[in-house]
Amino acid sequence: MKRRSFLKASVASSTLVAAASMGLLAPISVFAADWPEAAITANTVDDALNAAFGTSEMTDSDAITIQAPLQAENGAVVPVKITTTLPAEAIAVLAEKNPAPMVSLVQLGSAAGGVYSVRIKMGTTSPVHCVVQSGGKLYKATQEIKVTVGGCGG
Amino acid sequence: MATKMKIKAGKSGGHDVLVLAKHPMETGLRKDAKTGEKVPEHFITTMKFSLNGEEFAQAHLGPGVSANPLVTTNLTSAKSGDTVSVSWVDNKGESDSAEATVS
The missing domain is CATH 1.20.5 (Single alpha-helices involved in coiled-coils or other helix-helix interfaces)
Incomplete structure (x- = not known):
């Protein structure tokens, strides 16, 4: 030992x-x-947001659009595309019921537009939160994605 | 480990930068079907995007990103002839990069 x-x-x-x-x-x-290890390995949405942004307070926003399937046949590959008209500093993708909800966090510079897409793994049916940091505040949009076959572990 | 990059006109303006990296993205939770032992985690941690050598986006990935990650970012004001590059590093220290020119 x-x-x-x-x-x-x-x-x-x-x-x-x-x-x-x-x-x-x-x-x-x-x-x-640095790779934000604390945020990406956190076990809850709130812990992940606190580790990444120092707050988990979010406002629902219409300025964030999520393009993702309503039902994913294969949880190993779920395409999620986020488009926002907010001047985004960072965009985070969180699958609430994954063992580690924060799947990806992107930091954007001034030359970058408010678009981010990534394919994620989902263990089970879960709401997916897309959080945008703009002007130091957090805004989010949420979509429930149904998963028929999970993609985490086996 | 091959990495491909494509630049195309973005639907919401600017240029979309698509990166497809060949990578297993192991979570560390999956068990090997033959041995029953857990496959050690192996995933891309950070992808850096640059326009003419200046970084414009940095994507941090976790093991929850699918195998062979396809990541898209957007450039608002790239011009024809500009060079866009991406480089990634994984949790084992392996890395790769790709470059493309805006047409």
């Missing part, structure tokens, strides 16, 4: 070192370069 935890710890620290050195070598970026 001790050996196992030691190995785990050493693996974790070596990846940290690798990440740090990559950060140093990468060109200066306007975005926070």
Whole structure:
């Protein structure tokens, strides 16, 4: 047990070192370069939003359009496209009932338009929240997607 | 690990940047059918999009993104001849990149 935890710890620290050195070598970026591990591995929607944006308060918005199937036959590949007319700083896609709801988070610069699409895995029928950060506030649109065959684990 | 990129006119204006990366995107939850052991997680963590060398979007992915991720972002004011590039890195430190020119 001790050996196992030691190995785990050493693996974790070596990846940290690798990440740090990559950060140093990468060109200066306007975005926070780190992968938001706390947000993406969080187990609830609120925890994920708090980790990513520091708040989970959201306003429903008509300015966000979700293009996704109402029913997905295969939960392993569910296409989700988000279009927003808000000046978006970041867009997050969360499948509420996934083991880790935050599937993807994109940070957008000034040259980027308010469009993001990604194909996600869904374990079961669940509401999918698309959260847009604009002017420091969070706006969301939600669509329920029915899944007949799950795509998480097996 | 092949990565493809396509640029086309966006439906809501600007140019859509489509990236298709070949990647297993293992969640770490799936079990191997033969051995019954869990397949270790292996997924793309970050994709960086640049226009003429200047970053305009950074997409963080988790294991919940489907295998062979197809990710689309949009550029509001790209001009013909501009160079768009994407590079990604995964949780094992593997990486790949692709480049395309706006037509």
